[in-house]
Amino acid sequence: MTATEAAEHDRTGEAATAGEPQPAPGATPPRTPLTSRAAAELTGTALLVAIVIGSGIQATELTQDVGIQLLANSIATVFGLGILILLLGPVSGAHLNPVVTLAEWWTARRGGDGVTAREVAVYVPAQIVGAIAGVVLADAMFGKPLMEWSTHDRSAGHLLLGEVVATAGLILLIFGLARTNQLRFAPMAVASYIGAAYWFTSSTSFANPAVTIGRTFSDTFAGIAPGSLPGFIGAQLVGGIVGLALVALIFVRGRPAD
Numbered sequence: 001m002t003a004t005e006a007a008e009h010d011r012t013g014e015a016a017t018a019g020e021p022q023p024a025p026g027a028t029p030p031r032t033p034l035t036s037r038a039a040a041e042l043t044g045t046a047l048l049v050a051i052v053i054g055s056g057i058q059a060t061e062l063t064q065d066v067g068i069q070l071l072a073n074s075i076a077t078v079f080g081l082g083i084l085i086l087l088l089g090p091v092s093g094a095h096l097n098p099v100v101t102l103a104e105w106w107t108a109r110r111g112g113d114g115v116t117a118r119e120v121a122v123y124v125p126a127q128i129v130g131a132i133a134g135v136v137l138a139d140a141m142f143g144k145p146l147m148e149w150s151t152h153d154r155s156a157g158h159l160l161l162g163e164v165v166a167t168a169g170l171i172l173l174i175f176g177l178a179r180t181n182q183l184r185f186a187p188m189a190v191a192s193y194i195g196a197a198y199w200f201t202s203s204t205s206f207a208n209p210a211v212t213i214g215r216t217f218s219d220t221f222a223g224i225a226p227g228s229l230p231g232f233i234g235a236q237l238v239g240g241i242v243g244l245a246l247v248a249l250i251f252v253r254g255r256p257a258d
Helices: 003-017 034-062 066-092 098-109 117-141 157-179 183-200 209-215 226-250
Strands: none
Touching: 034 066, 034 117, 034 209, 066 183, 098 117, 098 157, 098 209, 098 226, 117 209, 157 183, 157 226, 209 226
């Protein structure tokens, strides 16, 4: 063991002795200042929304084919999301999503690893502010009005069902990876799932309340009308609950042999 490794081992032992809350495996690392984690969540969510909105604007300016627009939007989101998780995961866990943050808090409350209520109170506002900032950034880059209410109605029942499915699958994936100690694959796995869900869900897989709120401020291809917001967020929360229930049902923690 090198001197550096020994020092790190001592610091880890001191943190455990002090009773500091430990994160989910591979997620939020210990001792990272909460301000840094909040900044990572704000910045990551802003960049994610800028990618979604910006690629949607670019696609509609290049082609009138809706299928190609969706393809371009989904490809940009897959690559961008994967990079953001890879970059910010070691800092904040790269939740970038209030449902993920709330689900991690719930698992911690039930005796698992995860964020505290105080961290939730910091993460979620940071994600929402970041999402709105991402819309402003994307609109500014393409010379659009910086904030403009979307007129894209998404209130139909089948779209809400799509959001339940998309969000449940996302939570099942993330926490299933955590239960099986495979969170190192999260950048590729989560990005791939969202890319697939763009196409197999009727709602094109928002699966994120913060991103949904941000997208109400952009009257573009990727926007959502404010009137559709409550239904989408409600569906996402239901999806989060369904996802956690599936995790508990499928990934049962092993018990020691008698």
